[in-house]
Every structure is written in C-alpha cells, then in structure tokens.
Amino acid sequence: MKIITIVGARPQFIKAAPVSRAVIEHNKAAGEQRIEEIILHSGQHFDEKMSEVFFKELNIPAPQYNLGVQGGSHGAMTGRMLERIEAVLLKENPDLVIVYGDTNTTLAGALAASKLNIKIAHIEAGLRSWNKQMPEEINRILTDHLSAFLFCPTVQAVENLKKEGIQKNVFHSGDVMFDAALLAASLSDKHNLILKKTGLQKGAYFLATLHRAENTDNEIRLKSILSALNELSVQKPVVLPIHPRTIKKIRAFGLESLTPNLKIIDPVSFLEMVALEKNAALILTDSGGVQKEAYFHGIPCITLRDETEWIETIETGWNILAGCDVNKILKACQKRSKGTPILEYGTGNASQKIINTLNP
Incomplete structure (x- = not known):
C-alpha cells in the first residue's frame, strides 16, 4: 500500500x-x-x-x-x-x-x-x-x-x-496530538536548557503564542492582546516565541512600543516548546494545538479567541475563552484554575x- x-x-x-x-x-x-x-x-x-x-x-x-x-x-x-x-x-x-x-x-x-x-x-x-x-x-x-x-x-x-x-x-x-504529547514529554527533558537560555524558572513565567490571522492581521485586536500581555508581565515574565507573521505585523502597525516588557524570543523547536509549556504557570494562546498541549501537560490556558474547536478543554475547566479584550484577558488570568482531567482525547x-x- x-x-x-x-x-x-x-x-x-x-x-x-x-x-x-x-x-x-x-x-x-x-x-x-x-x-x-x-x-x-x-x-x-x-x-x-x-x-x-x-x-x-x-x-x-x-x-x-x-x-x-x-x-x-x-x-x-x-x-x-x-x-x-x-x-x-x-x-x-x-x-x-x-x-x-x-x-x-x-x-x-x-x-x-x-x-x-x-x-x-x-x-x-x-x-x-x-x-x-x-x-x-x-x-x-x-x-x-x-x-x-x-x-x-x-x-x-x-x-x-x-x-x-x-x-x-x-x-x-x-x-494523535495526545500520542505526540506523550512522546514529546519523554524526549523534552534534555531540551529544558531553553529555560536557562531564556532566564526562566519553572512555574515562574507565563507562556504566550500568537499567530492566527484573525488576531495578527487586525490592528485593533493585535494592539489589545499585546497590551494585555505587557500588563501581565508585571506579575510574571511573559515569554513569546514570535511567529514570523506576528513580528511582521507588529512592525507594520508600529506596535513595538506596546511590547517593552515582553520576553520576545525566536521560534523554538517542538521539543523546546514542550519544555516551555510543561514548566509555565499559565499559557495564553490563539493556537488550537497549544490549547490541547496545555491540557495534556496540566497547565491552565487562556485562549485569545472568541471560540474554540476544542470545547472539551472549556467544559472541563482547563481553558478559558478571553478573546482580545484587555480586561477579559486579565480577569481570565486572575480566575484561572486547573479543572478535572479526562481521557477525552x-x-x-x-x-x-x-x-x-x-x-x-
């Protein structure tokens, strides 16, 4: 075959x-x-x-x-x-x-x-x-x-x-993402050097990812999300592995001034990303895959979208939909809590x- x-x-x-x-x-x-x-x-x-x-x-x-x-x-x-x-x-x-x-x-x-x-x-x-x-x-x-x-x-x-x-x-x-997560968890420990490389400590930072066109191509949404992330960085460092589209749009819209306190880093490998996810206090993302990976690794997640295809993560309390509104994002981060894990996947x-x- x-x-x-x-x-x-x-x-x-x-x-x-x-x-x-x-x-x-x-x-x-x-x-x-x-x-x-x-x-x-x-x-x-x-x-x-x-x-x-x-x-x-x-x-x-x-x-x-x-x-x-x-x-x-x-x-x-x-x-x-x-x-x-x-x-x-x-x-x-x-x-x-x-x-x-x-x-x-x-x-x-x-x-x-x-x-x-x-x-x-x-x-x-x-x-x-x-x-x-x-x-x-x-x-x-x-x-x-x-x-x-x-x-x-x-x-x-x-x-x-x-x-x-x-x-x-x-x-x-x-x-199959759960299959991949189990494999990655067993391989990612040697990639924990990414924490040392970025000056991060386990449980002492927030991880953010931002790449969807609905957020990056819309100046108002992008500005709002960056403002929220920058405000969150007062509590804990916010590390943002930057997507090529995202950095391009930040520069095109002239929004660099909204990111002074963010720890923006180059794209990381898959296993480095898993290491960052496993050791974060909280994940903020507009990625469907990262929402699930947060769930698999038992890390609370805030989704920077108005809806999600992964409704199970919402229903079990691991994930909160916050959209792009600054206040909604900040409130969601305040009330975050780990839900009850299930074998849905x-x-x-x-x-x-x-x-x-x-x-x-």
Whole structure:
C-alpha cells in the first residue's frame, strides 16, 4: 500500500510524527502488507525551526518532496499548492492520501486527491468552531466532505459529522496530538536548557503564542492582546516565541512600543516548546494545538479567541475563552484554575488505531 502524507504547517508535523512511527512499527512485521509512506511538504511553514527540525527531533523520515509554496493570499497559496501536489500525485499514483487538520495545505491536498479519484484520510476530522469567518473552518468542512476515511479525535467530532450527514467510515480514533504529547514529554527533558537560555524558572513565567490571522492581521485586536500581555508581565515574565507573521505585523502597525516588557524570543523547536509549556504557570494562546498541549501537560490556558474547536478543554475547566479584550484577558488570568482531567482525547494509541484501520 502506498500512502502520501501531506504536511506543511507546524501542527501537522507534530500530528504526522506518531503516525509515521506507527507505519514504521507496522512494517517490522507486515510481510507483504507493508506500507510505503511518502511525505510531501508543501512548504507552507518555511522557517527551519518551524518545519525541518521536527523530523530530526522525532526521528521520522524527512519529506521526499518539498514544494516550496510560501506566502501570498489564501487563494493564491492554495492554488499553487493544488497544482504542485497534483503533479506529485500523478507521478507517484498512491493508493491513499493522508491530510491533517485544517490548513491551506490540508485543503489543497484533499482537492488534488479528490480530482484524481484518490482516496483521502482526514486525521482530526469533525472539528467545528462554528465560525465560517475563519479560513480554517472552511478548510475543515470541505476536507471532511471530500474524505473517504474520517478519524475523529473526540466523540463530539463524530457527532458534528453525523449532523452534516457523514456517517460512513467515521472513526473515533482518539487524538494523535495526545500520542505526540506523550512522546514529546519523554524526549523534552534534555531540551529544558531553553529555560536557562531564556532566564526562566519553572512555574515562574507565563507562556504566550500568537499567530492566527484573525488576531495578527487586525490592528485593533493585535494592539489589545499585546497590551494585555505587557500588563501581565508585571506579575510574571511573559515569554513569546514570535511567529514570523506576528513580528511582521507588529512592525507594520508600529506596535513595538506596546511590547517593552515582553520576553520576545525566536521560534523554538517542538521539543523546546514542550519544555516551555510543561514548566509555565499559565499559557495564553490563539493556537488550537497549544490549547490541547496545555491540557495534556496540566497547565491552565487562556485562549485569545472568541471560540474554540476544542470545547472539551472549556467544559472541563482547563481553558478559558478571553478573546482580545484587555480586561477579559486579565480577569481570565486572575480566575484561572486547573479543572478535572479526562481521557477525552484517547489513551495515546490513536496512531496505531489509524494504521490498523487503513491497512488491516
């Protein structure tokens, strides 16, 4: 069986890692049922620490293809990806394409495969934020409706698909991000040097991440969030691994004066990020992946968005939606408390379940 795994954005590398490891384990005793996995990198994230380093750290195969599609509008980027992915699919003629999550890479991969009548497996299917102003929401919905196999991280995701009339080949697999978190936790200790490097101490800092277009491309929202983070830094240092888009927009809007007390650092590797997450007193983020990682590591989280696709983290008290309002963010930080952990996202074997389903 030949599979092409299509990735391109930081979270997808994390999600793909345990699945690629499951393929390797499967092949050790598979005989004639071996799986040939070809990894295709769209190039959507092109910073070394935001892409290639994941493969090195997690000891999984590097991409055989890197399409180098970077920048541009959503439509332009997706169009270039679609054209280049199609060329690879025509050359390789895979039995199946695997796509992850909700990025432009996800949608381009699904469209290219669908038009060539190649079956699609969507990992992290069924998530809904119910906000179609988010590009990611459109990507999720379209990809789900194109896919032949839908692997859902939660029961709620299965129900969301059912409401849209999708019931065939829908599987509650658990969350591959939880698989990745367990792996990363075992590997990240040697990356605790990031604390020393940044002058941080366990439990004595807040960690922030900020990258979504709805926040970074909107001057008012970005200004408000930066103001809140800067005010929080009076309580504890706020460390912000900066996303290329974010620093670009801060400079374009002339907002540098709002960040005098923030500890802004360059993008970090995945395992360094895990070390920062595990040792933080609190995490503030607009990232879906970081929301879950905070939950996995037992760290309270404030989400800098107006909605989230990970409603379980809200319902169990680990996560608070604060949007971009300064006062709401500060109040949420004051009332933060750890909720009750549940095994909503599986037991750490989602990747194995997925491979066993695709190649029984």
